[in-house]
Amino acid sequence: MFEGVEPMGRGRAKAKQVKVARQLKYNSGGTDLDRLRTELGVGKADHNDGEPADADLMDRYGDYADGEEPDEDGK
Helix, strand or coil: CCCCCCCCCCHHHHHHHHHHHHHHHHCCCCCCHHHHHHHHCCCHHHHCCCCCCCHHHHHHHHHHHCCCCCCCCCC
């Protein structure tokens, strides 16, 4: 046998594996974003009260955006 050469007869099996791998890679059928959203616990109805989704972060870190240091009590 030669080094680096596979024995005869494995060509069909390897071709099938390559075909399946390419189908999985390129034709996975798309992503179900609604299912992913529910699995991650992120819902559309989280902030329907008119506030932006990051309002709590703005309240917390807004002083840094203005260039000011927050008070000692963190507010």
